[in-house]
Amino acid sequence: MAAPHLSAHETPAPARRSELIQPGWVRATHWLNALAAIVMMLSGWQIYDASPIFPRFMFPMSITLGGWLAGALQWHFAAMWLLMANGIVYLVLSVLSGRLFSRFFPLSPSAVGLDLWRALTGKLSHADLSHYNAVQKLAYVAVIVDLVVLVLSGLAIWKSVQFPLLRALMGGYDSARIVHFCAMTFLAAFLVVHVVMVVLVPRSLIAMLRGR
Numbered sequence: 001m002a003a004p005h006l007s008a009h010e011t012p013a014p015a016r017r018s019e020l021i022q023p024g025w026v027r028a029t030h031w032l033n034a035l036a037a038i039v040m041m042l043s044g045w046q047i048y049d050a051s052p053i054f055p056r057f058m059f060p061m062s063i064t065l066g067g068w069l070a071g072a073l074q075w076h077f078a079a080m081w082l083l084m085a086n087g088i089v090y091l092v093l094s095v096l097s098g099r100l101f102s103r104f105f106p107l108s109p110s111a112v113g114l115d116l117w118r119a120l121t122g123k124l125s126h127a128d129l130s131h132y133n134a135v136q137k138l139a140y141v142a143v144i145v146d147l148v149v150l151v152l153s154g155l156a157i158w159k160s161v162q163f164p165l166l167r168a169l170m171g172g173y174d175s176a177r178i179v180h181f182c183a184m185t186f187l188a189a190f191l192v193v194h195v196v197m198v199v200l201v202p203r204s205l206i207a208m209l210r211g212r
Helices: 013-017 024-050 069-097 099-104 109-120 134-158 164-169 173-200 203-210
Strands: none
Touching: 024 069, 024 134, 024 173, 024 203, 069 099, 069 134, 099 134, 109 134, 134 164, 134 173, 173 203
């Protein structure tokens, strides 16, 4: 019996399973970013508790890192340098390799709305992990922007005197703290949704661990 015909856009199943989806540098920067973001978030909650923006809202000690203000600051700044260095490496390699534009763009409101509707109705396909749907594209682009805002607002708080223009762009020191808090809240929400999606599509975790 003759082998089934494959079109120019089709490949045998074994070839698809062995296809490289996440290069080594993507996997390395992804996990380093995850580590830095989690450390910054947990230590940031301890820093927030030392001088809360909203006095009636405090984070439980059990989910903070650092034990006290000075300890939390040490963890926070250590993770900040890792996040900045790793983020720069990721963005540079993404641009040079063309991955930033090929994976995250084009992106349009209509495409996001359509894929969001498909996701809510259970009709969104995750068969091809090398292709991001519009909702994923928007989420990843948004979190990249959010991380940049986190770093800039953090600098406006930490080095307020040294960066007066940055402080002014944030609306002042107190406004910079609010921006930083809101950006952190968005990051926490993204991580929760991200983990939920990994549970729903566990193949994506395997790809981020093995690359294939």
